[in-house]
Amino acid sequence: MAPLVGFVFYILNAILGLLVFALIANAILSWLVAFDVINLRNQFVYNVARFLDAVTRPVLAPFQKIIPSLGGVDVTPVIAILVISGVQRYLLPSAAAALMGLG
Numbered sequence: 001m002a003p004l005v006g007f008v009f010y011i012l013n014a015i016l017g018l019l020v021f022a023l024i025a026n027a028i029l030s031w032l033v034a035f036d037v038i039n040l041r042n043q044f045v046y047n048v049a050r051f052l053d054a055v056t057r058p059v060l061a062p063f064q065k066i067i068p069s070l071g072g073v074d075v076t077p078v079i080a081i082l083v084i085s086g087v088q089r090y091l092l093p094s095a096a097a098a099l100m101g102l103g
Contacts, residue, residue, distance in 0.1 A: 002100045009096040016084050016092075019059065023077045023084075026052040 029049055032038045040046045056077075063076040
């Protein structure tokens with residue numbers, strides 16, 4: 001049972017790591033579009049932007065409801081990354097240890 005629990009928590013940790021990567025990539029892409037370095041008329045860039053938006057919007061939406069916009073600067077990706085990092089560092093290992101201790 002312990003290897004299965006360890007594997008599940010490994011997968012959860014990897015998914016959260018990919019989500020952090022997607023949040024960072026989405027922020028960088030939005031800056032590049034805002035400063036007109038790249039253009040959304042390019043089909044590949046548009047598809048990447050749509051994909052990253054679809055992945056990150058459900059994570060960012062609750063934070064955007066709570067945290068107001070600070071003069072046009074969106075700090076919600078930073079807050080979301082901090083929360084995800086806290087979950088990865090503190091909650092996942094504790095939950096895994098508790099579940100392994102039960103079995």
